[in-house]
Amino acid sequence: MNFNLVQPLRFFFGGGIYHHVANLTVVIMALAILYLVGLKIWPVSFLLWVSLIVFASIAIWRAGDFFQPAADYVQEKHKLPESIKAAVIDAIASSFPEFCVAVIAVILLGRAEVGISSIVGSALYNVLIIPAAAGLVAKGPMKIGKEVVWRDSLMYFGVVILLLVALLAFPNAWGLGVAALFILAYVGYIFWLNIDYRKHKRNLAHEDTDVSVSEDADVSVSEDADASDEGEESELEIRDESHAWKWILGMMLVMGLASHILVEASIQLGDLLGIDAVIMGFIVIAAGTSVPDTVLSVLSAKRGNYDAAISNVFGSNIFDICICLSVPILLALVLTGAVTPVNLPQIELVYMLVGATALAIYLFWSDNYTLTKTKSTIMFGIYLLIILVAMAL
Numbered sequence: 001m002n003f004n005l006v007q008p009l010r011f012f013f014g015g016g017i018y019h020h021v022a023n024l025t026v027v028i029m030a031l032a033i034l035y036l037v038g039l040k041i042w043p044v045s046f047l048l049w050v051s052l053i054v055f056a057s058i059a060i061w062r063a064g065d066f067f068q069p070a071a072d073y074v075q076e077k078h079k080l081p082e083s084i085k086a087a088v089i090d091a092i093a094s095s096f097p098e099f100c101v102a103v104i105a106v107i108l109l110g111r112a113e114v115g116i117s118s119i120v121g122s123a124l125y126n127v128l129i130i131p132a133a134a135g136l137v138a139k140g141p142m143k144i145g146k147e148v149v150w151r152d153s154l155m156y157f158g159v160v161i162l163l164l165v166a167l168l169a170f171p172n173a174w175g176l177g178v179a180a181l182f183i184l185a186y187v188g189y190i191f192w193l194n195i196d197y198r199k200h201k202r203n204l205a206h207e208d209t210d211v212s213v214s215e216d217a218d219v220s221v222s223e224d225a226d227a228s229d230e231g232e233e234s235e236l237e238i239r240d241e242s243h244a245w246k247w248i249l250g251m252m253l254v255m256g257l258a259s260h261i262l263v264e265a266s267i268q269l270g271d272l273l274g275i276d277a278v279i280m281g282f283i284v285i286a287a288g289t290s291v292p293d294t295v296l297s298v299l300s301a302k303r304g305n306y307d308a309a310i311s312n313v314f315g316s317n318i319f320d321i322c323i324c325l326s327v328p329i330l331l332a333l334v335l336t337g338a339v340t341p342v343n344l345p346q347i348e349l350v351y352m353l354v355g356a357t358a359l360a361i362y363l364f365w366s367d368n369y370t371l372t373k374t375k376s377t378i379m380f381g382i383y384l385l386i387i388l389v390a391m392a393l
Contacts, residue, residue: 052265059258061291063251070247073238095316096252097289099324100259106328113344117278121286123317127360128383134301134309135376142306142371152314153361159321164350175339179326186322262288346393
């Protein structure tokens with residue numbers, strides 16, 4: 001019985017970090033017992049909420065890591081371009097934590113502004129930290145395809161402006177009209193991607209198709225050697241496409257449960273430290289839910305798939321704003337029959353996102369679409385500066 005319980009957990013977390021996670025779990029259980037019996041002193045509460053945040057973030061990271069080989073299988077099966085796969089398949093699955101956060105904030109907490117701030121914070125993290133991390137781990141300067149910059153980044157910038165307009169035009173409540181507007185924007189993005197995909201297939205038809213695929217379609221797909229930095233490596237065997245989709249859906253569920261823990265622990269930690277839930281969403285929840293995006297883009301950069309590393313960032317952000325905000329509003333409308341109250345006095349957070357997005361697009365475009373390590377360092381510094389400003393709001 002013990003063997004059967006330990007093996008799946010060791011496989012999921014990987015031999016390199018399994019023991020660390022096991023020790024962290026013991027610490028969480030001990031702190032939870034002390035908290036539940038009434039010992040709610042500051043050190044116990046602080047360590048409990050921080051430990052839960054770390055645990056949830058690790059679970060989100062590992063779920064996103066297992067999602068990668070399944071998504072690779074689907075991409076190879078349908079011969080999707082790397083940028084299309086990153087902008088749609090990777091983006092949807094890696095954005096599932098943000099979707100869960102928005103549902104929890106809108107329906108369970110009745111505080112849509114927490115969901116909005118976490119998505120804005122996640123978008124900021126994605127557009128600055130993830131490209132910076134990818135740029136720093138890449139073997140050399142990252143050469144980014146023009147279509148990624150002029151398709152994904154400009155579409156994303158338009159979506160950010162749409163979010164700002166929605167907050168300024170409807171500062172008190174969002175209903176069917178705002179949700180429909182966001183969904184329509186995402187449908188337009190998918191339509192745009194479909195045109196790009198058809199163009200890609202036409203180009204393939206004129207090229208030699210004698211390129212040999214390194215792996216058998218039915219052979220096991222490895223999770224990635226870098227996923228386990230030490231110890232044994234977990235190997236995920238994908239038998240067929242239905243099996244790949246089962247892994248994708250299963251990992252999305254894991255990310256959803258971990259996101260719930262992340263939200264609750266972050267809000268409790270914010271209350272303990274006297275920090276508003278909106279700011280906790282903008283900083284802590286946003287960073288925790290962005291772990292899968294970080295892993296996917298860093299792995300793509302290490303493999304030399306620079307378009308995928310950057311396209312995933314923009315595709316994920318577009319999904320976050322258009323779908324992760326609109327669907328919870330529609331669910332709340334169906335369940336309660338009322339519009340969703342919105343109270344976001346920290347509108348400066350969105351202004352900072354607009355500025356950071358414009359700057360990131362410029363950095364991607366300059367030097368002939370090349371992201372250097374110097375630019376990556378600058379993006380890290382700007383993110384830290386914005387976090388300091390947000391803390392002062």
